[in-house]
Amino acid sequence: MGVREILRKWGVTDFQVIDKKALSEITLGASILATGGGGDPEIGLLWAYNVVDQGKEILLIDPEAMPDEALAAIAGCLGAALVLTEKPPNGQELFWCYDSLRRYMGKSIEAVVPPEAGGVNTPVPMAVAGAVGIPVIDADGMGRAFPELQMTSFYIHGVSPSPTAAADEKGHVTICDASDALLTERIIRNAAMAYGGISWIAGYPMTGRQLKDTAILRSISMAWDLGKRVFNARRKHLDPIAEAINLTGGYRAFQGKIVDIDREFGAEKTKGFSLGRITVEGTDDFKGRTVVVDFQNEWLNLEIDGEVRCMPPDLICILDPATGEPIRTDIVRYGYRGTVLLIPAHERMRTERGIATFGPRYFGYDRDYIPVERLMESTSG
Amino acid sequence: MGVREILRKWGVTDFQVIDKKALSEITLGASILATGGGGDPEIGLLWAYNVVDQGKEILLIDPEAMPDEALAAIAGCLGAALVLTEKPPNGQELFWCYDSLRRYMGKSIEAVVPPEAGGVNTPVPMAVAGAVGIPVIDADGMGRAFPELQMTSFYIHGVSPSPTAAADEKGHVTICDASDALLTERIIRNAAMAYGGISWIAGYPMTGRQLKDTAILRSISMAWDLGKRVFNARRKHLDPIAEAINLTGGYRAFQGKIVDIDREFGAEKTKGFSLGRITVEGTDDFKGRTVVVDFQNEWLNLEIDGEVRCMPPDLICILDPATGEPIRTDIVRYGYRGTVLLIPAHERMRTERGIATFGPRYFGYDRDYIPVERLMESTSG
Numbered sequence: 001m002g003v004r005e006i007l008r009k010w011g012v013t014d015f016q017v018i019d020k021k022a023l024s025e026i027t028l029g030a031s032i033l034a035t036g037g038g039g040d041p042e043i044g045l046l047w048a049y050n051v052v053d054q055g056k057e058i059l060l061i062d063p064e065a066m067p068d069e070a071l072a073a074i075a076g077c078l079g080a081a082l083v084l085t086e087k088p089p090n091g092q093e094l095f096w097c098y099d100s101l102r103r104y105m106g107k108s109i110e111a112v113v114p115p116e117a118g119g120v121n122t123p124v125p126m127a128v129a130g131a132v133g134i135p136v137i138d139a140d141g142m143g144r145a146f147p148e149l150q151m152t153s154f155y156i157h158g159v160s161p162s163p164t165a166a167a168d169e170k171g172h173v174t175i176c177d178a179s180d181a182l183l184t185e186r187i188i189r190n191a192a193m194a195y196g197g198i199s200w201i202a203g204y205p206m207t208g209r210q211l212k213d214t215a216i217l218r219s220i221s222m223a224w225d226l227g228k229r230v231f232n233a234r235r236k237h238l239d240p241i242a243e244a245i246n247l248t249g250g251y252r253a254f255q256g257k258i259v260d261i262d263r264e265f266g267a268e269k270t271k272g273f274s275l276g277r278i279t280v281e282g283t284d285d286f287k288g289r290t291v292v293v294d295f296q297n298e299w300l301n302l303e304i305d306g307e308v309r310c311m312p313p314d315l316i317c318i319l320d321p322a323t324g325e326p327i328r329t330d331i332v333r334y335g336y337r338g339t340v341l342l343i344p345a346h347e348r349m350r351t352e353r354g355i356a357t358f359g360p361r362y363f364g365y366d367r368d369y370i371p372v373e374r375l376m377e378s379t380s381g
Numbered sequence: 382m383g384v385r386e387i388l389r390k391w392g393v394t395d396f397q398v399i400d401k402k403a404l405s406e407i408t409l410g411a412s413i414l415a416t417g418g419g420g421d422p423e424i425g426l427l428w429a430y431n432v433v434d435q436g437k438e439i440l441l442i443d444p445e446a447m448p449d450e451a452l453a454a455i456a457g458c459l460g461a462a463l464v465l466t467e468k469p470p471n472g473q474e475l476f477w478c479y480d481s482l483r484r485y486m487g488k489s490i491e492a493v494v495p496p497e498a499g500g501v502n503t504p505v506p507m508a509v510a511g512a513v514g515i516p517v518i519d520a521d522g523m524g525r526a527f528p529e530l531q532m533t534s535f536y537i538h539g540v541s542p543s544p545t546a547a548a549d550e551k552g553h554v555t556i557c558d559a560s561d562a563l564l565t566e567r568i569i570r571n572a573a574m575a576y577g578g579i580s581w582i583a584g585y586p587m588t589g590r591q592l593k594d595t596a597i598l599r600s601i602s603m604a605w606d607l608g609k610r611v612f613n614a615r616r617k618h619l620d621p622i623a624e625a626i627n628l629t630g631g632y633r634a635f636q637g638k639i640v641d642i643d644r645e646f647g648a649e650k651t652k653g654f655s656l657g658r659i660t661v662e663g664t665d666d667f668k669g670r671t672v673v674v675d676f677q678n679e680w681l682n683l684e685i686d687g688e689v690r691c692m693p694p695d696l697i698c699i700l701d702p703a704t705g706e707p708i709r710t711d712i713v714r715y716g717y718r719g720t721v722l723l724i725p726a727h728e729r730m731r732t733e734r735g736i737a738t739f740g741p742r743y744f745g746y747d748r749d750y751i752p753v754e755r756l757m758e759s760t761s762g
Contacts, residue, residue: 100485100558103484103485103486103487104481104484104485104556105484106484170559170560170561171560172557172558172559172560172561172564173556173557173558173559174555174556174557174558174559174568175485175554175555175556175557175558176553176554176555176556176572177481177553177554177555177556178551178553178554178555179551179552179553180551180553183553183575183576186575187555187571187572187575190568190571190572190575191557191568191571194564194567194568194571195564
């Protein structure tokens with residue numbers, strides 16, 4: 001059964017065809033929202049372009065169009081984005097994951113939902129949808145990127161990541177089926193490390209009903225819109241950051257030059273993450289001021305002149321002021337110039353269980369979560 | 382389908398019923414051959430007795446009786462035996478493993494083969510066979526115990542451990558399906574550590590033909606015979622060690638008192654193994670001489686007065702001289718008295734690939750493998 005048959009079976013007539021232009025726009029928007037993580041968009045795009053070139057259709061549908069009882073699953077990669085650049089996928093990994101899940105569960109997965117907004121984990125699920133012949137749902141599990149498997153709106157609203165299947169480029173497959181989400185994360189991450197630092201995964205099997213109740217809805221459309229605006233700003237020499245702020249309701253919090261990067265090394269210490277901290281010296285309106293940003297795959301916590309101004313799960317996006325291109329934690333270098341954009345996390349990410357799962361204390365900060373809106377108000381006040 | 386139906390289908394009329402007495406004899410023999418590893422026989426026996434008490438039949442058949450195309454798999458536990466004593470199984474773990482394998486492979490497993498000779502991994506597969514209603518094959522994968530998943534005659538003769546399923550007592554399941562056996566070992570061991578140090582596993586799915594070509598054949602009968610002889614020696618106040626030597630063709634290499642135990646601690650260092658070294662001071666005929674034995678779950682390497690006298694995969698068994706009861710690496714204490722029995726490994730374990738997989742160099746000793754027969758000849762010479 002192909003994607004058109006599935007949509008016919010579901011009675012869905014309203015969908016969007018994702019062509020290469022759409023892919024590039026969506027991926028740019030998603031990589032901005034990925035808060036410094038999410039990996040190299042070149043890799044995700046290459047994969048997705050290849051699927052389109054093979055004549056496969058990538059069809060995006062609204063979450064409400066998915067039947068309550070149909071089954072969706074995430075598809076994407078897990079591990080250190082830095083490794084991904086050196087260990088490109090062969091394109092079969094996620095087929096192996098889907099096939100393993102299908103065999104293990106004895107049920108077919110009829111839709112793909114991206115796990116997060118990211119340069120890899122947004123276009124790649126689209127590529128998988130096209131290649132497998134199933135639709136991709138206009139939603140994701142974070143509205144941003146996060147480093148660990150359980151850090152999703154799915155999980156905090158009651159959907160288990162299990163069973164999750166993880167494959168590498170040699171066809172090695174690991175399936176974890178555990179009621180304990182942190183255990184699943186640990187076993188799947190161990191597999192990623194055993195595979196050489198990165199793993200391709202499919203998991204979080206969920207019904208359409210569960211997806212509608214737990215996902216960040218229509219976030220692909222939002223990334224698409226963001227990507228279009230930034231491309232447009234580039235063409236017309238407008239300020240891409242202003243476009244991003246208009247759309248997302250974020251704050252232009254800082255502008256400066258990266259003067260220090262303190263990166264952790266060694267698998268024992270980093271557990272397969274890109275870990276560290278950067279220091280940014282203010283320029284323009286921010287001259288004389290200093291920003292420090294910690295990262296674990298994503299930008300996590302931001303301080304301006306020693307005062308916390310953004311905590312997880314709120315979004316810290318550091319963008320090239322001229323192009324709006326995101327600066328990622330895996331490739332950040334001394335001397336890069338960036339504008340810091342802070343965006344409130346989606347309300348579905350800000351529940352009590354959300355803050356416990358990916359708030360400041362989970363990441364080792366001894367402080368309660370305060371929304372970025374309040375932290376930024378106190379700045380101007 | 383029950384075990385009798387399977388045997389009828391296969392045309393097998395010759396089998397042995399394993400009752401509680403047989404279980405205790407087989408388990409004693411197997412725990413002697415386990416070379417200090419293999420875990421607490423009380424746990425394995427308790428599980429198997431329970432299955433017999435429920436009226437289930439445990440039927441042992443000769444490997445030649447198994448059809449070439451039928452499917453067998455191992456069942457047992459993987460991890461540090463020390464943990465097993467504190468984290469007893471609930472009896473369901475291996476059903477979950479078998480069921481996961483069946484679903485993943487889309488094929489039923491019709492026979493159980495014990496992975497090794499051990500206090501746990503010999504009686505437990507028998508319990509599983511009884512509970513699932515399939516026969517147990519008179520064979521195993523080592524003729525001794527070894528710490529890692531790939532260290533089997535199956536593997537060195539071309540059978541892959543994958544897919545292997547690993548479960549804990551809470552029903553968490555991990556399946557690894559990798560062509561690379563060392564990767565499978567790593568991922569399954571990581572799962573065991575994530576589960577709290579121990580995991581129950583089913584794996585090495587193989588046909589009857591593969592089993593006949595690769596297993597240590599009739600090793601359960603041999604363990605049974607050994608157990609009977611030692612029980613008999615105890616009853617009749619005979620020397621149990623002499624009985625073991627008569628049957629196995631081993632060497633009485635040393636007798637002494639354990640005067641030092643140097644045990645490694647911490648998961649980072651031990652990777653879930655019982656690791657360390659003991660020193661034994663000679664008594665009786667061996668007065669004034671000293672033995673040092675290294676262990677990694679099992680006794681691995683033995684030196685008498687600084688000269689190597691036994692290397693893996695040959696068997697180092699340290700037995701209580703009065704009862705023939707094995708002294709295990711996980712419970713060895715200062716002051717224990719032991720007789721050291723050295724037994725040549727089965728020829729199927731001594732191939733070039735066998736020595737590469739579990740010979741001295743694999744365990745970090747910078748020396749070529751020399752069979753215990755030659756090492757012991759040079760002692761007397």
